[in-house]
Amino acid sequence: MSYDVIIIGSGPGGYVCAIKAAQLGLKVAVIEKRATYGGTCLNIGCIPSKALLHASEMFHQAGHGMDSLGVEVSAPTLNLTKMMAHKDATVKSNVDGVAFLFKKNKIDGIIGTGKIVSAGKVSVTNDKGEEQILETKNIVIATGSDVAGIPGVAVDIDETVIISSTGGLSLEKVPARMIVVGGGVIGLELGSVWSRLGAKVTVVEYLDTILGGMDGEVSKQAQRLLAKQGIEFQLGAKVTAVVKDGAGAKVTFEPVKGGEASTIDADVVLIATGRKPYTEGLGLSEAGVALDQRGRVETDGHFRTNVAGIYGIGDVIKGPMLAHKAEDEGVALAEILAGQAGHVNYDVIPAVVYTQPEVASVGKTEEELKAAGIAYKVGKFPFTANGRARAMQATDGFVKILADKETDRVLGGHIVGFGAGEMIHEITVLMEFGGSSEDLGRTCHAHPTMSEAVKEAALATFFKPIHM
Numbered sequence: 001m002s003y004d005v006i007i008i009g010s011g012p013g014g015y016v017c018a019i020k021a022a023q024l025g026l027k028v029a030v031i032e033k034r035a036t037y038g039g040t041c042l043n044i045g046c047i048p049s050k051a052l053l054h055a056s057e058m059f060h061q062a063g064h065g066m067d068s069l070g071v072e073v074s075a076p077t078l079n080l081t082k083m084m085a086h087k088d089a090t091v092k093s094n095v096d097g098v099a100f101l102f103k104k105n106k107i108d109g110i111i112g113t114g115k116i117v118s119a120g121k122v123s124v125t126n127d128k129g130e131e132q133i134l135e136t137k138n139i140v141i142a143t144g145s146d147v148a149g150i151p152g153v154a155v156d157i158d159e160t161v162i163i164s165s166t167g168g169l170s171l172e173k174v175p176a177r178m179i180v181v182g183g184g185v186i187g188l189e190l191g192s193v194w195s196r197l198g199a200k201v202t203v204v205e206y207l208d209t210i211l212g213g214m215d216g217e218v219s220k221q222a223q224r225l226l227a228k229q230g231i232e233f234q235l236g237a238k239v240t241a242v243v244k245d246g247a248g249a250k251v252t253f254e255p256v257k258g259g260e261a262s263t264i265d266a267d268v269v270l271i272a273t274g275r276k277p278y279t280e281g282l283g284l285s286e287a288g289v290a291l292d293q294r295g296r297v298e299t300d301g302h303f304r305t306n307v308a309g310i311y312g313i314g315d316v317i318k319g320p321m322l323a324h325k326a327e328d329e330g331v332a333l334a335e336i337l338a339g340q341a342g343h344v345n346y347d348v349i350p351a352v353v354y355t356q357p358e359v360a361s362v363g364k365t366e367e368e369l370k371a372a373g374i375a376y377k378v379g380k381f382p383f384t385a386n387g388r389a390r391a392m393q394a395t396d397g398f399v400k401i402l403a404d405k406e407t408d409r410v411l412g413g414h415i416v417g418f419g420a421g422e423m424i425h426e427i428t429v430l431m432e433f434g435g436s437s438e439d440l441g442r443t444c445h446a447h448p449t450m451s452e453a454v455k456e457a458a459l460a461t462f463f464k465p466i467h468m
């Protein structure tokens, strides 16, 4: 069998690349070693985590947030088995959806482990150990990423007591005490799930701030709001040991700046210290495909590796490890392979943290603009001054817009607030079109909506807000 494109890995990068390539008339196969398509994102990442975040938020609201609206409910009881069944059903409908799209687009989906034999040749081994060799004009490496441990610390992840994000999506009971090592997106999202369901959650983070890399003001506000919900933070803390102890585990950490070590106990420890590119068993060194210093498949601006006919996209190459970044790369590469001009605008990739409230950002942070020596202006608007937010008792947070001081072109947008992950897209579209804060501030927004806070922040950037 000979193909135009063989894609190894069926995550958001691989499956989207496959569909787009097939739509453009190419003959495509996708090789996936998991039993179902959709990669990390659909099976053990974005989708199951959002199913649990939604369900746990409903549970929390039923127990906390309704009395003041005149809705009196007796204390809710948790049926964790049913909540997990909701998550599993959500995953199943999404992964089945990818299988359906493969059929619809006449893509050959092959379950098995893919290995590059050489440019133009890929071997696939199924679970019975049977190997077949497929021929292709182009090979796309879309093998994603895997859990990274704690640098310099040996940790035995058993997915029961010491868990990764994968175990964190399937605990059989709510732990009384949970320690989350790592105050990044995954740690805070899964920490929120278990905190809402009743666990006492402590986040231990190496940096002085959570959500490192996000706008400083935004991460401070997010931390304040999560602390109000009962999550404890140990910042500037370097974890030196995570060991099982009886039925639970102990985490030892010391101040990064120096000082005495502390040890805390937990029933469950979630290791959420990041992810590493997944290239094991792919035959890359035999095929001569170069990796960069961080173990990622090295690619140029057109997703080409150093070997002609072999490409890389998604988490396995440089850039933010986000599903939509992988998808956009998949589309761009399919277009390039079909002889068109594919392109990804890396300056305008939104990022969302699905805590409650959500945290969302696109473009530059204030810290990045300062470091680059770019003169900028800031406009902010708090949800406390937004009518819809008051009506929904969702007044936590603010919108912040950063624009070039000279040209008024919007360079960054940051939102902490209910629905931030949806609202960020109007700033994203504006930035994609090179718009100014005045463009956004003069765009009519429906009333009453949370999005009016985005408009007001834009008004504040180029002149003055109306409602403050």
Ligand SMILES: Cc1cc2nc3c(=O)[nH]c(=O)nc-3n(C[C@H](O)[C@H](O)[C@H](O)COP(=O)(O)OP(=O)(O)OC[C@H]3O[C@@H](n4cnc5c(N)ncnc54)[C@H](O)[C@@H]3O)c2cc1C
Pocket (backbone or CB within 6 Å): 008, 009, 010, 011, 012, 013, 014, 031, 032, 033, 034, 038, 039, 040, 041, 042, 044, 045, 046, 047, 049, 112, 113, 114, 115, 142, 143, 144, 145, 165, 166, 186, 278, 280, 281, 282, 313, 314, 315, 316, 321, 322, 323, 324, 325, 326, 354
């Ligand atoms: C808990 C969690 C929550 C997340 N939430 C979000 C979110 O809300 N939003 C967001 O944007 N991102 C989120 N992410 C990140 C997101 O999942 C990744 O950025 C995304 O999945 C990357 O897509 P990909 O196609 O590059 O790789 P992946 O989705 O990792 O897919 C790669 C696939 O390749 C397969 N594979 C690997 N090697 C081989 C081989 N040799 N042969 C055959 N198959 C192989 C793997 O089995 C896997 O299925 C989350 C991640 C986690 C862990």
